[in-house]
Amino acid sequence: MTTPTLRPYQLQAVAEIRQAYQARHRSVLFVLPTGGGKTVLFSHITRETAARGNRVCILVHRAELLRQASASLDALDVPHGLIAANRSMDLSRPVQVASVQTLARRLHHIPPDFFNLLVIDEAHHSNAGTWARVLEHCRAARVLGVTATPIRCDGRGLGEWYSAMVLGPTPAELTEAGFLAPARVLAPPIGFDTSGLRRRMGDFDMSQAGQALQAGQAMGDCLSHYRRYLDGQTAIAFCCSVAHAEAVADLFQRNGVAAASIDGRMGPANREYLLAELGAGRLKVLTSCSLIGEGVDVVSVAGCILLRPTQSVSLHLQMIGRCLRPQPGKQAVILDHVGNILRLGHHLEEREWTLEGTPKKDREKAPSVKVCPQCFAAMPSARQTCPDCGHQFTPERRELQHVEGELVEVQRREAKREQGQAQTVEDLIAIGKRRGMKNPRGWARHVMAARQAKGQWRKVA
Template sequence: MTYQLRDYQTDLLDRINKAWFSGHRSLLCQLPTGGGKTIVFSTVVHQASKSGLKCLVLAHREELIKQAADKIEIITNEPVGIIKAGYPANYDRDIQVASVQSLVRRLDRCPQFDLIVVDEAHHSTSRTYRTILDRYPNARVLGVTATPIRLDAKGFRGIFDELICGVTVSELIASGSLCQYKYFASERSMSVENVGKRQGDFKTEDVARANPVAGLAGDVVKSYRDYLPGKQAVIFCINVEHSIAIAEHFKAAGIIAHHLDGNSSSGERADVMTQFTDKQIQVLTNCALFDEGLDIPSLDGVILARPTQSLSRFLQMVGRALRVCEGKEHAIIIDLAGNYERLGMPDDVRAWTLDGLEKKQRERSKLVRNKETGEVEEIVIDLTPTGTKFIEIVGRSIELTPELSFWIDKCNRILFERELNDRKAAWCMYRLMESETKPPLEAWQYLGKKLGYHHGWAKYKFAEWQSISEREVSA
């Protein structure tokens, strides 16, 4: 079976191959959740396999392993070996998908590999991954992730020597590759007072202590009834006890719900996921299980019933709901924990580097709400007239028309030229002003957002350009 690659996926593949041919051995590739990372790396594996190379794909969860193996077999039409406890070993197959936990104990039994793909590569700094990668020093390496940042916000230099970033979440939404979303946040967020930190995120036991499940569960059920009634939702919880309790509250309210976590058996997880996919279950609660690897395009929304300081975890959670599905107008994201205040919005522009998130960009994406106007930098907050203590966070979105598509392409070419020639940000403005036809306001908004400017910059520059054009005409 042949997948029809989207233009941005083809561009990403070209850049990956060019980086390898230019001498880079170990690449880190970034593409947002829902952008088709599995299809991209499966195509890379297919190309390598056709050239006679032995390929290894690393993943850390059974769902990810099965997804990768299934997709690769479809694309390559070749049998794939799975290296994991409970699966028969087929080391003679040229393509292997392996559990890192199993492979690290079987390295002496495995063949040499020419290409190693690391799925969810933001985990690759752990000792287990590094032990495996060190075993194959001559292999080409491709790490793939939506969030090239560690929980402690540090980067990956020393493991990867080149970062290749794909299109942004906002670009995928504008092109229809991801769906629009509505973001609801509680005016009274979950407490993080006196909560300690561990490895860059809040301590789970402290968060649970600060937010008793009895009151929290009621808020979760109410928010579901208000914004996702009768729809399918995944709820991200603080710990297993909270997840179980919240599922029970849903059941008591007559809503079909089920809890899963990392200790659930493979059989139970498979059975529940089948029921959820078939819409026999409305609500799925979990603890640290579905941050990654959940691929259900019909999912209507997510509820964040846990605070986090990890940008990676936040983007992975909200990204579960952004996949496109027929009949799905928008995703619903309900934030009970004030995560948007710490980490921004799902489609904020972020400057990824091998050293972590660029500091200036992190500062620019800080959100501060004006209580009088309801405005937050880069977004607008409207109080919803529902009587509930929730506010809707509405991100700036641009409708992609054929004319605007031309201007977005032009802006992207300007940004690429700027990066290639190491130009200052202001240079992009003058390049856009050199256009033969007058750029619309949306073009200035797109360019400003890509450069990390405040939203008012676009309106100011558009008005300034109009004034210049009028003076030239009158002269």
């Protein structure tokens, strides 16, 4: 039997989740960035819970996630049943992996107190009606929701379903510890305007976006930027539609870069072949409009090319996460041609998750990212020097004299960031003096005391 060694932060998460249940929370939400190993973590919790004589159901909303969870349980030697369309149920197994749609249709077969624990994968979806039916039916069960982005697409939080939240490490911390690859993030000026795009189901209209991108500057740009920053290396290009993905693959192919597109209509053998070719480096660029939706466990690639504009933080971070699997000496390259990073933020940006969600007034606010005008590197807006090319940004004080609102907010955030980066009392005193405080020493002591009271201290990316 294989016993996985959980990483230190995963062990800590298991302990914190247990504490939350001991504190009488029935529903706990666990947040872990893409690539942090959430499937391994909940599989481990499932095994431990079942070993104590409990019945556990892992709920997923896509066939691929069902396969992924099932494979992860197999790796831990946890026998389990599957609840999915066109299959008969075997409820004698104490562990089940269920498609939420199928389970919701079969709830009349399942006593309300049957399951002791429900694990909800990709829990940011759990507001939808189907999930609600299952959660309300299994009233006796504890609930563990797992997600990288505990936020609904409308910016609301998940407090309706969860009363406690356990936060795993941030993407910056995972990167620092070597569990995610460091990345160069480049956001060249975009050649099309997302403000003209229609909205559908809470995101941009993909067929319209796909057409605009195929007609515009992004086509040429993605080839030239690939050549410049990733030449000869493997990459995934995220596209808007099957036609768009095929056009991009064709463009690379015609210009001597081995490329192919992959989509949901393809048979599994074909898809696995293309992914293996990409993994072996014989295929350089794989284009797709559905790779995230498919939940395919993608091989390690050197970069990702963002050609799919989105308004979903969750999708944004998942796309970038696809190229962050670490390897010795690897520095991933992220090429954003659609403005996602400026719209939704750098993947290392520290995000303040709460069960209440993003306050309404903050939802429309731009993230604190800026792009170097020389080399297009994206970085936290507090940086004075571009880490890639050394470009010096001019101080922004002048601009702030004549602008209110948005820029003032940016300024405040920068001030907070500067303060956050100060490690010692002396650093803080220096900031206090620079800001012309009457009593910088007293202020610095106050800030340090507040930090200690908070008990945790996270580094700014």
